[in-house]
Amino acid sequence: MPGKMYLSLNFRKISKSILVFILAIFFASQSASADKKIIDNGIVSTNLCIDALLIALIGTKDVIAVSSVAGDSRYSLIADEVKSLKKVKFNAEAIYALNPSLVLASNFSSPKTRLALNKLGLDVKMVNYAQSIKDVENNLSYLGEILGASKKAAEIIKTIQVTKHRSENKVKLEALQYSANKYVNGQHSLISDIFRRSGFIRPSQMSENPQAGFLSSEFIIKAQPQLLLLDKNEISSKNGKNSRYNNAIYELSDQTSIIHVDQKQWSCGSPSAVNLITQLGKKHSEILRKKNAGK
Amino acid sequence: MLESRPLKAFTGLTLILLSYFSLKVGHVEIDFFPAFFDGLSQNKTADTIILWELRLPRTLMCLIVGSGLGLAGAALQGYLRNPLAEPSVVGISSAAALGAVCSIGIGVSAYGIIYTPIFALIFSMAACWTLIHLTQNTDSKHSVILIGVGISALAGSLTTLMLSLSDNPFAVNEIVFWMLGSVTDVSYFHVLISGPLVLLGAFFLFKSSSDLNLLSLGQETASSIGVDLKRLRLDILLGTALIVGGITSVTGIVGFVGLITPHMVRPFVNHEPKRTLMWSPAIAAILILISDIAIRIIPTTGEIKLGVLTSLLGTPFFLYLISQKRY
Numbered sequence: 001m002p003g004k005m006y007l008s009l010n011f012r013k014i015s016k017s018i019l020v021f022i023l024a025i026f027f028a029s030q031s032a033s034a035d036k037k038i039i040d041n042g043i044v045s046t047n048l049c050i051d052a053l054l055i056a057l058i059g060t061k062d063v064i065a066v067s068s069v070a071g072d073s074r075y076s077l078i079a080d081e082v083k084s085l086k087k088v089k090f091n092a093e094a095i096y097a098l099n100p101s102l103v104l105a106s107n108f109s110s111p112k113t114r115l116a117l118n119k120l121g122l123d124v125k126m127v128n129y130a131q132s133i134k135d136v137e138n139n140l141s142y143l144g145e146i147l148g149a150s151k152k153a154a155e156i157i158k159t160i161q162v163t164k165h166r167s168e169n170k171v172k173l174e175a176l177q178y179s180a181n182k183y184v185n186g187q188h189s190l191i192s193d194i195f196r197r198s199g200f201i202r203p204s205q206m207s208e209n210p211q212a213g214f215l216s217s218e219f220i221i222k223a224q225p226q227l228l229l230l231d232k233n234e235i236s237s238k239n240g241k242n243s244r245y246n247n248a249i250y251e252l253s254d255q256t257s258i259i260h261v262d263q264k265q266w267s268c269g270s271p272s273a274v275n276l277i278t279q280l281g282k283k284h285s286e287i288l289r290k291k292n293a294g295k
Numbered sequence: 296m297l298e299s300r301p302l303k304a305f306t307g308l309t310l311i312l313l314s315y316f317s318l319k320v321g322h323v324e325i326d327f328f329p330a331f332f333d334g335l336s337q338n339k340t341a342d343t344i345i346l347w348e349l350r351l352p353r354t355l356m357c358l359i360v361g362s363g364l365g366l367a368g369a370a371l372q373g374y375l376r377n378p379l380a381e382p383s384v385v386g387i388s389s390a391a392a393l394g395a396v397c398s399i400g401i402g403v404s405a406y407g408i409i410y411t412p413i414f415a416l417i418f419s420m421a422a423c424w425t426l427i428h429l430t431q432n433t434d435s436k437h438s439v440i441l442i443g444v445g446i447s448a449l450a451g452s453l454t455t456l457m458l459s460l461s462d463n464p465f466a467v468n469e470i471v472f473w474m475l476g477s478v479t480d481v482s483y484f485h486v487l488i489s490g491p492l493v494l495l496g497a498f499f500l501f502k503s504s505s506d507l508n509l510l511s512l513g514q515e516t517a518s519s520i521g522v523d524l525k526r527l528r529l530d531i532l533l534g535t536a537l538i539v540g541g542i543t544s545v546t547g548i549v550g551f552v553g554l555i556t557p558h559m560v561r562p563f564v565n566h567e568p569k570r571t572l573m574w575s576p577a578i579a580a581i582l583i584l585i586s587d588i589a590i591r592i593i594p595t596t597g598e599i600k601l602g603v604l605t606s607l608l609g610t611p612f613f614l615y616l617i618s619q620k621r622y
Contacts, residue, residue, distance in 0.1 A: 074402075181469055182480065205323075214472070214598055215322070217480045218345050222323035233405060243407040246480045248348035251339060 041099050043147075045070075046090045047106040050127045052078055052270030053139055054104065056156060057149040060085055064098050077264050077272055092116035102146070130269020132193040133160060133277075139269060160274050173287055175200035175227035175280075178220050179263070180244040186212035190273060191229075191266055198280035200227060217246045224255050226287055227280075232260035257287050302563075306577050310358075313584040317354040318346060321591050322598075349480065356481045356489065357583045360546055360601075363493040363538040365579020366572065368553025369560070370500040373507040373568035374531045375440060381554035382539040385426055385439065385532070386446030387419050388550075391543035392474055393450040393457075394418025399470050400457045411473070412488050412544035419540030422446050427532050431525070439528070476547035476602020478587060485545045492541025499534030500572065503527055507568035549602045551609030552579050558616045 042064035045051045051066040055078050065086035066078075073079035088094050092113050095103055103117055103124045117124045125146055130136045137157045144153025175198075177191045178184055185191045187202060189212060195201070203223040220228065230249070233242045241250050242260060250258065266273045319327045323345065330342035364382060371380040382388055398404045398414035429442045454474075461467050506527045509517040518524055542549070556579040557571050564570035586604045593599060 074405075181472065216349070216598060218322045218349055221341050221344050221349070222325075224341055244405070246349065246482050248344050248482070251344045251348060252341070254339075255341075 041101040043102045043104060044088060044095050044098055044100040045104040046088060046095070046109060047104070047127070048076055049130065049268035049270060050104045050106060050139075050143075051076070051082065052268050052272070053127070053136075053143050054147070055081055056271050057140070057143055057152050058147055062147075064100055065095075075264050075267075077268075077270065092120065096120050096122065104143075130190055131188050132190060133197060133274065134193075135190075136160065136269040136271070136273065140271070156271050160271060171288060172199060172201045173227060173284060174203040174223075174225040175229065176203055176206065176220065176223060176225040177229040178215075178245075178249075180231045180233065180242060182214045182216065184213060184215050184219075190269055194266060194273060194276050194280065197277050199284040200280065217249055220249060221252055224252060226255075226257060226291075227283060228252070228256050228258045229280075230258060230260050232262040257283065259283060306574075306581070309581055310577060310584070313581060313588065314354050314358070316588055317357060317584050318350045320588055321345065321350060348482070352481050352483050352486050353478050353587070354584070355486045356478045356546065357587050358580050359486065359489050359493050360478065360542050360549055361552060361580030361583030362576035363489075363496065363542050364549060364553040364583075365556040365575035365577075366497055366500055367535045367538045368579070369557040369568075369572045369575035370503065370507070370531050371535060371553070372557045373571060374503075374510065374527070376511070377440065378558065379554070380440065381551075382535055383447065383548070383550060383553075385422075385443035385535060386448075386450060387422050387426075387443075387536050387539040388543050388548050389447040389450035389454070390422030391415040391419035391540050392548055393454045395473055395544065395547070396454050396457050396470050399466055399473065400461050402466070404469075408482075408484065409488075412485070415544030416488075416492075416540050418450075419536055419543065422450065423532060423536030423540070426536075427529060430528065430532075439532075472600070473547050474602075475600035476549040476605075477598075477600045478546055479598060479601075481545060489541045489545045492537045496534040496537030496539075496541065497576075499530045499537070503530045503534070504569040504572045507572065511568055547600075547602060549583070550606050551613065552582055552605055555609050555613050555616070556582065558613070 042062050043054065044065045045054045045063065046067050048067050048069045051070040054063060054066070060081060063082075063085055065088040066082045068087040068089050070076045070082050071079055071085075071087050076082075086098065088098065090105065090109050090113050095117060101123065103122050105114060105117075105124055105126055107126050107128045109126075114124055114126075127139055127143065128135060130139055137160060140153045140157055141150075144150040175195050176184065177195070184206075192202065203225045205223040206219070228249070230242055230245060233244060240260075241247070252258075261276065261279075266276050319325075325342040325345050327346070330340070330346040333340055334343040334347040367382045368380070371382065371385065372378060374380075392415070394414040394417055395411045397418070398411045403410045403414065425446060426439070426442055430439050458467055458470060461470070506517070506522045509520055509522050510527070512520075514524065556575045560571050560574045560578055564574060583601070583605070586608060587601055590599050590601060590604055
């Protein structure tokens with residue numbers, strides 16, 4: 001028995017030493033590679049939002065392919081920049097054929113395909129869908145780290161932080177974004193965060209329903225937000241109206257200030273989403289000025 | 296039985312009451328009568344805009360959709376003498392849906408709200424022409440069903456192809472929602488697209504109503520009495536195409552109403568095709584109004600689509616009818 005106990009204690013000691021050794025090697029390798037490029041063959045990005053962050057951080061040099069929507073100027077702000085790059089769908093075979101050293105995928109991407117890519121030996125890194133400006137900053141930090149562009153990431157984050165503070169002491173006005181397909185984003189979405197940071201809050205009628213969803217125009221008209229952000233559509237815009245909306249929405253223009261903004265400006269958690277904070281901040285001041293003048 | 300005065304009055308009253316509720320009940324509460332009179336005096340408030348610009352066209356559209364699909368279903372079941380016939384059986388709804396899907400998929404819909412209905416209408420007319428063309432040399436009603444099923448299958452596959460080939464996830468989203476069928480946020484513009492086409496289609500179908508009665512005696516007997524079978528088929532198909540194309544182009548696919556309404560009406564009119572044709576529009580309009588009011592009452596975060604609800608309500612009812620009738 002004592003011999004057995006001795007062996008068991010010895011085994012524990014050896015196991016602990018091995019574990020400590022492995023952890024030491026792991027952390028050492030992590031810190032050594034922190035600012036070192038790990039990209040050899042190139043990167044494949046498979047989501048429009050990740051594409052935008054990737055291009056902002058390292059440009060197109062080490063990128064083999066981006067998502068197919070990234071090349072479509074109707075939805076992408078980086079369509080011109082990625083013109084020369086290959087476009088890829090989130091399909092294991094197509095991605096594997098490009099032989100990338102790193103694949104960037106959204107947490108909403110198909111788990112089946114991610115598993116297939118892992119089985120094929122590809123390094124797949126997941127980037128979370130941004131639901132707030134803070135998420136954009138986190139994604140930038142994370143990508144900066146794995147792409148060896150931490151410095152650039154820090155620069156962009158700093159610019160974001162300079163812009164995002166502005167609303168703190170402002171009078172809160174009600175605002176809502178309403179898509180042409182009748183979709184309203186929820187309380188925990190990037191656009192809601194952009195509104196909050198520009199000095200706007202969700203209309204009181206909608207506060208009971210913080211979820212995203214498809215809503216009839218009735219809700220929007222009844223809510224009468226002070227600012228209504230509608231989709232901009234160069235093609236179907238006439239007389240300052242987007243003809244894809246029911247015309248009744250525009251009847252409210254006396255009570256509600258309506259602006260049209262292209263969804264691509266904010267739908268992705270890209271650094272450019274922050275520009276909208278500046279634009280909305282100006283609109284906030286303008287509405288408040290009008291409101292005060294009317295008193 | 297439905298011809299009895301009290302039942303006529305009851306049906307009319309139900310339609311009026313449901314139309315009133317359709318105007319009064321909605322996603323948000325409005326002060327109905329002030330909004331009604333304010334609207335008449337051009338005084339714009341949120342409530343008047345909701346009542347006059349959103350709910351009134353929606354109620355009118357419900358009446359158009361219900362009466363149109365009920366009429367088309369009754370006419371097809373009467374002509375084909377097939378209790379399973381409905382507008383989608385002849386492939387026109389699927390073709391209209393394909394047209395709409397094409398307009399969204401290739402991005403034309405972004406140019407304005409008129410383009411999706413126009414595409415849907417063109418495709419439904421093309422399907423109608425194909426159906427008439429392919430059935431002109433046959434007297435068999437089964438051929439009409441089989442060719443219709445073929446057109447429907449082809450349109451369905453092409454729709455799926457468009458969806459699977461679409462590069463654009465935003466378009467796919469829009470296509471799927473469009474196909475579910477809805478009257479939410481329709482405007483007078485949509486009413487003006489659908490209304491005249493449904494009226495024109497109804498003209499062709501009502502014109503054939505007496506011939507449909509004679510056809511129930513059998514094709515040969517009807518022909519010997521003087522029914523022009525080819526002319527009758529042309530009228531029925533053209534009427535159905537105009538109605539279904541006009542409706543589907545605006546609302547998407549609203550299923551089951553055209554199928555179940557004639558089954559509901561028939562026992563009350565002694566299974567007479569002409570009278571089934573006369574009553575189906577009113578009963579179908581009641582069904583659509585009830586469904587659309589239910590959509591607005593049922594508490595959900597988003598909105599249930601009309602096509603989904605009519606199928607959900609219609610299927611059990613239809614199964615019950617079938618189990619009672621033992622077809």
